[in-house]
Amino acid sequence: xxxxxxxxxxxxxxxxxxxxxxxxxxxxxxxxxxxxxxxxxxxxxxxxxxxxxxxxxxxxxxxxxxxxxxxxxxxxxxxxxxxxxxxxxxxxxxxxxxxxxxxxxxxxxxxxxxxxxxxxxxxxxxxxxxxxxxxxxxxxxxxxxxxxxxxxxxxxxxxxxxxxxxxxxxxxxxxxxxxxxxxxxxxxxxxxxxxxx
Numbered sequence: 001x002x003x004x005x006x007x008x009x010x011x012x013x014x015x016x017x018x019x020x021x022x023x024x025x026x027x028x029x030x031x032x033x034x035x036x037x038x039x040x041x042x043x044x045x046x047x048x049x050x051x052x053x054x055x056x057x058x059x060x061x062x063x064x065x066x067x068x069x070x071x072x073x074x075x076x077x078x079x080x081x082x083x084x085x086x087x088x089x090x091x092x093x094x095x096x097x098x099x100x101x102x103x104x105x106x107x108x109x110x111x112x113x114x115x116x117x118x119x120x121x122x123x124x125x126x127x128x129x130x131x132x133x134x135x136x137x138x139x140x141x142x143x144x145x146x147x148x149x150x151x152x153x154x155x156x157x158x159x160x161x162x163x164x165x166x167x168x169x170x171x172x173x174x175x176x177x178x179x180x181x182x183x184x185x186x187x188x189x190x191x192x193x194x195x196x197x
Contacts, residue, residue, distance in 0.1 A: 032071040034146040035126045041100050041134030050098050057092040066148035074146040078106050100134035
């Protein structure tokens with residue numbers, strides 16, 4: 001009886017672990033996508049408008065990040081431009097009469113699952129250009145900075161271009177996963193490994 005309980009507990013544990021492991025293509029998405037995350041000072045109408053103004057200024061000014069040929073190149077550009085991006089955000093706020101401090105960092109953050117006009121990005125940890133305005137307690141805004149899927153900076157709506165072929169940084173399996181809008185093919189890593197796939 002004791003062996004049956006140990007075997008059953010082990011089987012349940014294995015199934016739980018398999019359930020949380022990334023499916024084919026997700027690791028590449030986490031490794032090769034850079035998100036843009038802007039946190040507003042508060043939910044007031046003025047602070048939310050300031051957040052969108054900062055977003056517009058960053059996307060308009062730093063399009064070179066969006067046109068990088070590889071994730072490595074985009075990462076280097078973001079890291080090099082951090083002080084300049086912070087100054088741009090601070091100036092944008094100052095021009096609008098807002099004296100809130102801005103902190104810009106390049107870090108890893110955990111994001112929830114997100115669908116942008118038909119492109120699905122699974123929940124997980126991504127590299128992130130994080131722009132914190134003031135207390136950062138208001139509704140935030142995020143998109144995909146690299147590959148260049150973040151466009152339409154002058155509007156409040158998230159606009160996404162959906163290329164036919166995988167954009168830089170995403171391979172075939174990752175692109176297939178992203179463009180399926182969350183309709184996954186359920187796969188088990190251990191079974192794939194055992195079957196030699």
